Amino acid sequence: MSLEGAIAAHRFGLGARPGEIDSASKSPKAWLLAQIDRPADQPKSVDGQPLLNAGQLLKLETEFRVDKFMSKTGATKDNPKPVKVQNVRKEQYMRELGARYALGFTTERPLAERLVWFWSNHFTVSSHAQAALYVGAFEREAIRPHINGTFEDMLFAVCMHPAMLIYLSNYRSIGPGSMAADKTGKGLNENLGRELLELHTLGVDGGYTQADVIAMAKLLTGWSTYADRPNGFGFYANKHEPGSITLRGKTYPAGWDGGVAAIRDLAHDPATARHVARKFAQHFIGDDPPVASVSNLEKTFKDTRGNLHALAEAAVNDPAAWTPEPKKMRPPIEYVTAAMRLTAWPHGAAGMQQDAQLRRLVRASQQMGQMPFAAPSPKGWPDDSDSWTGADALFDRIEWAKEVGNSMPATANAIAIAEQGLGPLLRSATKSVMATASSQGEALALLLSSPEVMRR
Amino acid sequence: MNTRRSLLKTMTAAGALAVWDAPIRYAFAGVPTDRRLVVVVLRGALDGLAAVPPHGDKGYAAMRGQLALDKTGPAGLHDLDGFFGLNPGLTNVKAMYDAREVLIFHNICSPYQNRSHFDCQNVLESGGAKPHIVNDGWLNRALTPMGLATGTGAVAVDQAPPLLLSGPVRTTSWMPAVMPEPDTAFIAKVKQLYAGDPALSAALTGAVDLQAQVKAGDDDPYAMNANHKAAYGNLVPLFAGAGKLLADPNGPRVAVLEAGGWDTHVQEGASTGNLARRLQALDQALDAMKTALGPAWSKTVVVMATEFGRTVKPNGSGGTDHGTGTAAYVLGGAVAGGHVRAEWVGLNPAVLKDGRDQPARTDLRALFKGVLAEHMGVSQAALGTTVFPDSGNVTPLKGLVRA
Numbered sequence: 001m002s003l004e005g006a007i008a009a010h011r012f013g014l015g016a017r018p019g020e021i022d023s024a025s026k027s028p029k030a031w032l033l034a035q036i037d038r039p040a041d042q043p044k045s046v047d048g049q050p051l052l053n054a055g056q057l058l059k060l061e062t063e064f065r066v067d068k069f070m071s072k073t074g075a076t077k078d079n080p081k082p083v084k085v086q087n088v089r090k091e092q093y094m095r096e097l098g099a100r101y102a103l104g105f106t107t108e109r110p111l112a113e114r115l116v117w118f119w120s121n122h123f124t125v126s127s128h129a130q131a132a133l134y135v136g137a138f139e140r141e142a143i144r145p146h147i148n149g150t151f152e153d154m155l156f157a158v159c160m161h162p163a164m165l166i167y168l169s170n171y172r173s174i175g176p177g178s179m180a181a182d183k184t185g186k187g188l189n190e191n192l193g194r195e196l197l198e199l200h201t202l203g204v205d206g207g208y209t210q211a212d213v214i215a216m217a218k219l220l221t222g223w224s225t226y227a228d229r230p231n232g233f234g235f236y237a238n239k240h241e242p243g244s245i246t247l248r249g250k251t252y253p254a255g256w257d258g259g260v261a262a263i264r265d266l267a268h269d270p271a272t273a274r275h276v277a278r279k280f281a282q283h284f285i286g287d288d289p290p291v292a293s294v295s296n297l298e299k300t301f302k303d304t305r306g307n308l309h310a311l312a313e314a315a316v317n318d319p320a321a322w323t324p325e326p327k328k329m330r331p332p333i334e335y336v337t338a339a340m341r342l343t344a345w346p347h348g349a350a351g352m353q354q355d356a357q358l359r360r361l362v363r364a365s366q367q368m369g370q371m372p373f374a375a376p377s378p379k380g381w382p383d384d385s386d387s388w389t390g391a392d393a394l395f396d397r398i399e400w401a402k403e404v405g406n407s408m409p410a411t412a413n414a415i416a417i418a419e420q421g422l423g424p425l426l427r428s429a430t431k432s433v434m435a436t437a438s439s440q441g442e443a444l445a446l447l448l449s450s451p452e453v454m455r456r
Numbered sequence: 457m458n459t460r461r462s463l464l465k466t467m468t469a470a471g472a473l474a475v476w477d478a479p480i481r482y483a484f485a486g487v488p489t490d491r492r493l494v495v496v497v498l499r500g501a502l503d504g505l506a507a508v509p510p511h512g513d514k515g516y517a518a519m520r521g522q523l524a525l526d527k528t529g530p531a532g533l534h535d536l537d538g539f540f541g542l543n544p545g546l547t548n549v550k551a552m553y554d555a556r557e558v559l560i561f562h563n564i565c566s567p568y569q570n571r572s573h574f575d576c577q578n579v580l581e582s583g584g585a586k587p588h589i590v591n592d593g594w595l596n597r598a599l600t601p602m603g604l605a606t607g608t609g610a611v612a613v614d615q616a617p618p619l620l621l622s623g624p625v626r627t628t629s630w631m632p633a634v635m636p637e638p639d640t641a642f643i644a645k646v647k648q649l650y651a652g653d654p655a656l657s658a659a660l661t662g663a664v665d666l667q668a669q670v671k672a673g674d675d676d677p678y679a680m681n682a683n684h685k686a687a688y689g690n691l692v693p694l695f696a697g698a699g700k701l702l703a704d705p706n707g708p709r710v711a712v713l714e715a716g717g718w719d720t721h722v723q724e725g726a727s728t729g730n731l732a733r734r735l736q737a738l739d740q741a742l743d744a745m746k747t748a749l750g751p752a753w754s755k756t757v758v759v760m761a762t763e764f765g766r767t768v769k770p771n772g773s774g775g776t777d778h779g780t781g782t783a784a785y786v787l788g789g790a791v792a793g794g795h796v797r798a799e800w801v802g803l804n805p806a807v808l809k810d811g812r813d814q815p816a817r818t819d820l821r822a823l824f825k826g827v828l829a830e831h832m833g834v835s836q837a838a839l840g841t842t843v844f845p846d847s848g849n850v851t852p853l854k855g856l857v858r859a
Contacts, residue, residue: 169721172773187772191721194571194778204572204587210810213571369615376716377500379574389655390616391662392631398646398660433648442642449646451653 001423004028007322010425010456012284013110015338021423032316035109036309040116040144043099046355051099054137054162054232057092058225061133064088089132096136097372098358104333105340115147115312117333118283120373122276123158123200124380127373131167134232135373138163141231151276151306152267155200159192159263162225162232168192168378175221175241188241193217195378196266206271208248215247219259273301276311279383284315286327287384293320324425326455329385332368334456335397336361339404339448342421347407364403368396385455398449405445414443425452488603491755491790491831492702493710494745495595497620498738498762499577500718504782505768505814506731507546508560508796512539515803519768523726523776531727536560540796544727545736548743552787553794559786559856561823562798565764565816567850569809571778573719576763580820581620583844594843595712596623598828601838602710608665610710613698621712628662630701631694666701691715691741699748702756715741718762721775742787754789757831757857759824761785765814768803779813784823790831792858819850826853 005025009016012032016024024031045051052060064087104113120139125131131138142161146154158164165171173189174180181187193216198204208216218241226234235256244251245258250265252258266272277297281289293315300314301307315321330338340361349357365371369388375381382388408414414434418426430450437443447453509525510516511533517524525533525543533541534550540562542550552558568579568586575587583594596617599605605625612621612629621627643664650657698711717734724731746753765782786793799817801807809815821844828834828843829852840848 169773169775172722174772176772181772186774189721189771189773189775190777198572198574204570204575210571377573377719385655386622387616389659390612390614390629391659391666392629393615394656394659395663396615398643402642429651430649433645436645445642446645446649450649451656454656 001025002028003324003424004322005031006423006425007324008032009110010338010422011321011327012114012316014104014107014113014334015110015341015453015456016421016423017106017341018344018417018420020341021420025423029316032111033313035111036115036148036312038148040112040147041103041107041109042140042144043096043103045095045099046102046358047095047098047352049095051096051136051140052092053230054134054141054225055227055230057133057137058162058227058232060088060092062227092136093127093132093373094359094362097362098355100136100139100372101337101340101358101361102346102354104337105345110341111312111316112147115308116143118280119143119147119154119308121375121380121383122279123154123164124375124378125161125163125167125373126375126378127371131163132373134161134163134166137161139373146308147312148309149307150267151272151301151308152264154308155263155267156260158200159196159220159223160231160233164192165223165225165233168195170220171224173217173221174239175218177242178221178239180236180239188214188217188221190214190217193220196220196263199378199380201266201275202269202271203275206269206275212248215245216262218245219247219252219262222256223259267306270302273298273306277301280311280315283383285318285321287386290320293318326452328456329388329454330456331381331383331388332365332370332393332397333372335368335454336365336400338453338456339401342417342447342453343404343408343412343444364400368400369393394454397454398445401448402442402445404448405439405441405443408441408444412440412444414440414447417444418447421447422452427452489709489832490705491709492749492752492757492788493827493832494698494702494756494758494788495620495710495712496758496760497577497581497618497712497714498718498760499573499714499716500762501573501576501764501766501778502718502762502782503720503724503731503766503776504562504762505765506720506724507543507735508536508562508783509533509541509543510539510562510800510803511535511541513800513803519803521770522774523724523770526727529727531732533727536796540798543732543735545732545734546739547736548739548746549785549787552742552746556794557787557789557791558793559791560796561784561786561818561853562796563781563800563815563817564784564798564820564823565781565818566761566820569764569780569816571764571780573763573778578619580761580763581618583821583824583847585846590845592623593618593620594824595620595710596625596627598832598834598838598843599625599627599710601834601843602828602832604709608662609708610712611666611698611701611708612712613694613701614712614714618712618714621710626658626662628666630666630697691737692744695741695745696748699745703749703752720766721771721777722773724770724775756788757790757827758787759785759827760787761820761823767812768808768814769812780809781814781816784820786823786827786856790857792855818853821847821850822853823856825850826856828852830854830857 001021002025005021005028008024008028009020107113120143125135125138127135138161142157168191169189170192174186176187190213194213197208222236222240224236225232243254247262252262277294280297281294285293297314300310304310346354434443434446511527531544535541566579578587581593582590584590608628610627614629617627617629701707715738720731761784764780766776766779771777805811825839
């Protein structure tokens with residue numbers, strides 16, 4: 001086991017499963033790059049039920065609303081409590097989360113998952129709005145196919161996905177000069193137009209005005225949901241703002257083509273390269289990455305016209321990413337994942353038992369402050385160590401580590417887990433404190449509380 | 457699973473509390489102040505025209521359209537002074553206003569106005585004139601001139617302190633929890649693990665202190681299901697918990713809370729709509745905090761502010777888009793209240809910012825500075841330099857606190 005192998009499995013991966021550091025050690029960079037030579041894997045539900053596509057989910061939502069309406073109006077004096085309609089949103093959401101967690105705990109392509117999680121956070125959709133039903137499909141359909149492709153393709157997939165169109169209200173946005181505005185009296189909604197410029201592409205200092213926000217929103221009018229297609233997307237010409245539209249000094253043609261051309265320009269704008277490079281460096285290299293690391297990623301993004309495989313490769317090949325001391329506090333989902341990988345999940349559980357176990361693990365990361373697909377705003381989860389080192393959140397991690405320790409069989413060997421999972425990253429101080437534990441369970445709880453598992 | 461409540465009972469019966477090895481650090485020697493300050497960040501841009509409707513303005517009904525609140529009837533707005541009113545959801549705040557415990561400022565905004573949630577929250581919390589030029593929070597920098605730099609004088613009711621309370625002075629964070637807790641011997645071992653890691657050590661010590669304080673003599677530890685999303689859900693346990701922490705004579709003097717759910721791009725609603733319901737949740741939480749504070753309410757000032765306001769007219773989806781000016785709120789037993797203060801210019805599009813947003817006529821920093829000066833005794837010199845850098849030209853508002 002080499003130090004570089006351990007760093008590869010932790011800084012670029014999700015924490016090492018038994019044997020993983022050995023595999024990584026032969027050629028750590030090649031081990032990482034081989035994981036991202038194709039789109040990310042698709043998660044599979046633990047209960048065997050299919051994970052539905054966006055179009056199917058739109059239909060399901062319609063059925064759900066009808067059922068709910070009927071159950072309410074069906075209440076009479078004689079029958080005050082009609083049969084409760086099963087909440088399909090929650091059911092689908094929990095099924096998606098379980099599948100996503102199980103894949104993270106077991107994947108042999110952890111860098112691919114890290115990229116999925118990074119881009120999912122960059123293009124945040126959150127279950128806080130009406131989008132809960134679609135957030136899992138969003139990651140499967142808009143993010144996973146593109147982690148080794150281009151930023152432009154991913155951006156289009158994001159802008160056309162029902163989850164984003166619903167989360168940032170664009171499906172309701174109507175061009176003020178359109179036919180639909182005349183009929184309905186409804187109009188423009190700036191939400192997606194603004195966040196597309198501010199968060200997804202240029203960045204807040206990327207050079208745009210309030211007039212550009214309105215122009216972008218107009219370019220996106222008519223981009224909405226359509227249940228009869230698998231991707232759930234439809235363009236509604238009657239809602240689209242008529243005429244050519246000027247964004248950042250450039251005039252775009254009327255209709256569908258205008259929005260497409262504008263998004264394409266944004267994907268390749270130098271400000272987008274700068275914005276994305278900085279976030280990428282912060283994620284993989286450190287909270288305050290060296291200027292050279294950021295500019296190298298920025299150059300790579302520009303030179304390759306936003307090739308995301310090349311971007312990841314540049315980060316992997318950056319010497320600044322390979323220093324032995326940990327760079328970042330793991331966010332809760334990564335922390336729970338690392339603990340489950342170190343302890344070789346699924347711990348003997350299968351079927352419904354495994355499903356229940358996954359739900360508890362989702363709740364655990366929620367308690368620590370991070371519920372998947374539930375970031376507090378379109379900006380996504382914070383990506384700096386301080387945000388995840390709060391007193392209460394740390395205490396919750398330690399409480400949970402104790403729970404995990406308590407549930408491990410007495411025959412488990414915590415020191416062996418530590419040596420396999422951390423290799424040369426295991427500190428002698430941690431080993432000596434673990435040696436004072438009164439049980440294997442307590443030793444494991446101490447391992448999972450240690451700085452080398454909290455950080456990466 | 458053990459709840460905190462049942463665990464607490466067992467531990468108290470066994471006398472186990474005494475073995476918490478970290479001393480409770482709130483035992484200030486000669487506490488510098490008995491005044492309490494609460495700052496609530498309303499994340500997401502609360503529509504000030506919905507919370508504090510200027511129903512007497514001649515342009516109100518026409519400009520607000522479907523968002524105009526009913527003036528009368530069972531869900532009618534609460535009139536304050538014949539011109540301004542309160543949203544029907546703010547029933548408890550109305551009662552506080554009638555008791556002269558509420559001051560409202562209208563047409564107020566932070567000094568940086570670009571309609572970005574994230575930039576404007578950064579300015580609101582950092583106290584800089586522009587985003588990202590100051591790296592920590594104004595409330596943390598104010599703790600030293602308040603005399604609260606030693607011990608842990610300030611708590612964030614959150615999983616980690618937000619930017620507002622981040623900075624050089626040690627603070628801590630607290631949330632109602634649901635999991636059982638590890639024993640003290642185990643915590644001592646974890647402390648050994650963190651011997652070389654100052655950030656993790658400090659976080660752990662802070663958590664242990666506060667858990668001990670909340671438990672001491674407590675028969676209702678708010679053992680309910682809360683999580684990071686809490687600021688978007690039930691606010692009552694968070695606000696009641698803050699009140700309880702502040703009520704303790706040896707407890708913290710400053711608390712920070714967050715409440716979200718204000719980014720009403722879609723179906724904002726009027727008298728009984730989505731925003732009215734969310735305001736009602738905030739109203740109930742404020743009442744729960746007042747109750748938990750008990751006699752300490754008379755020494756308390758609560759400041760609530762949001763990063764910017766929203767468009768005056770509804771957007772195309774029955775909501776409002778990002779705007780500029782809005783309202784800010786000062787509540788508490790120590791407040792010289794019973795007024796709405798505003799440099800009001802009407803709602804005519806000619807006077808609106810860019811013809812669309814409520815204008816900003818008062819700098820939020822003037823309000824924060826006034827509260828810090830009058831209530832917490834922070835000097836003008838500190839306010840204009842360390843607390844709000846380069847803000848010498850922003851005069852603190854006066855007459856906020858009862859003499």
